Amino acid sequence: MAPGVVDPLYARLVAKHGFEAMYMTGAGTSATRLGMPDIGLLTLTEMVDNAARIASVSDLPLIADADNGFGGPFNVRRAVQEYERAGVAAIHLEDQVLPKRCGHLAGKQLISAPEMVAKIKAATDARRDADFVLIARTDAIAVEGFERALERAEMYREAGADVLFVEAPGPHQLEAINRRLNFPTLYNMATSGKTPFLKREEIEAYGFKIILYPNWLLLSAIKAAEGALETLKREGTIASIAPDLPSFQEFFDLVGMQEVRALEARYGVPDAARTDY
Numbered sequence: 001m002a003p004g005v006v007d008p009l010y011a012r013l014v015a016k017h018g019f020e021a022m023y024m025t026g027a028g029t030s031a032t033r034l035g036m037p038d039i040g041l042l043t044l045t046e047m048v049d050n051a052a053r054i055a056s057v058s059d060l061p062l063i064a065d066a067d068n069g070f071g072g073p074f075n076v077r078r079a080v081q082e083y084e085r086a087g088v089a090a091i092h093l094e095d096q097v098l099p100k101r102c103g104h105l106a107g108k109q110l111i112s113a114p115e116m117v118a119k120i121k122a123a124t125d126a127r128r129d130a131d132f133v134l135i136a137r138t139d140a141i142a143v144e145g146f147e148r149a150l151e152r153a154e155m156y157r158e159a160g161a162d163v164l165f166v167e168a169p170g171p172h173q174l175e176a177i178n179r180r181l182n183f184p185t186l187y188n189m190a191t192s193g194k195t196p197f198l199k200r201e202e203i204e205a206y207g208f209k210i211i212l213y214p215n216w217l218l219l220s221a222i223k224a225a226e227g228a229l230e231t232l233k234r235e236g237t238i239a240s241i242a243p244d245l246p247s248f249q250e251f252f253d254l255v256g257m258q259e260v261r262a263l264e265a266r267y268g269v270p271d272a273a274r275t276d277y
């Protein structure tokens with residue numbers, strides 16, 4: 001289960017709650033870094049910078065969105081090496097053209113299967129760490145139909161992908177994906193997409209090995225923020241909300257204040273041992 005994160009603060013939260021992996025969502029990163037939709041506006045440098053910051057605050061394996069690899073096979077080569085250097089454990093590469101779309105939206109267009117195969121070969125060849133996981137995503141269901149999506153996934157498997165991500169399947173396609181591909185697969189648990197809300201055990205029973213929860217944390221935070229803003233507007237004060245919020249201590253401890261203090265004490269910083277807030 002890899003909850004989606006957009007920055008190191010969310011990464012700290014996911015790690016605190018005992019998950020085994022996390023996911024840097026491209027849609028969420030675009031929304032928070034640019035205030036713009038997931039159409040492929042963020043550059044490789046911006047995505048890798050964000051991923052590096054996220055990876056730096058926890059030891060959990062980070063799966064990162066690498067969109068369409070930011071260009072052709074040579075861009076993909078560079079992308080793999082940059083993500084690896086950033087401390088990312090896995091990326092997913094998709095077969096859409098630019099401008100791209102969220103996989104659950106209409107209006108997607110694809111590159112040809114041989115073009116995508118070339119990108120996958122470039123990605124696996126560029127890898128320096130044999131444990132770096134390449135997830136090949138196909139957006140073909142909505143564009144070319146289910147059978148063609150499976151054929152593409154088979155081609156991507158033969159090209160060297162480690163995990164297959166058939167984007168936006170419906171409830172009746174889940175079993176066939178795993179039966180036919182017989183390979184590690186990924187389930188993208190979007191919050192209002194085409195894929196059903198299933199429990200972890202149900203998804204596992206279908207044979208999926210990785211579950212992404214891309215934007216659900218961010219959407220939860222948006223809902224909470226909207227409610228708080230409405231209250232302030234209505235009541236003219238934050239008094240009714242404040243008691244339910246994390247305390248200063250909880251907030252600072254979440255971002256590592258205890259570790260900072262321990263190190264400061266070792267360095268002999270005056271007053272470092274104080275634990276009051």
Ligand SMILES: C[C@](O)(C(=O)O)[C@H](CC(=O)O)C(=O)O
Nearest residue numbers: 025026027102103104190214
């Ligand atoms: C997985 C995804 O690529 C993402 O950017 O998180 C999106 C998720 C979403 O928009 O809900 C996707 O294209 O499915």
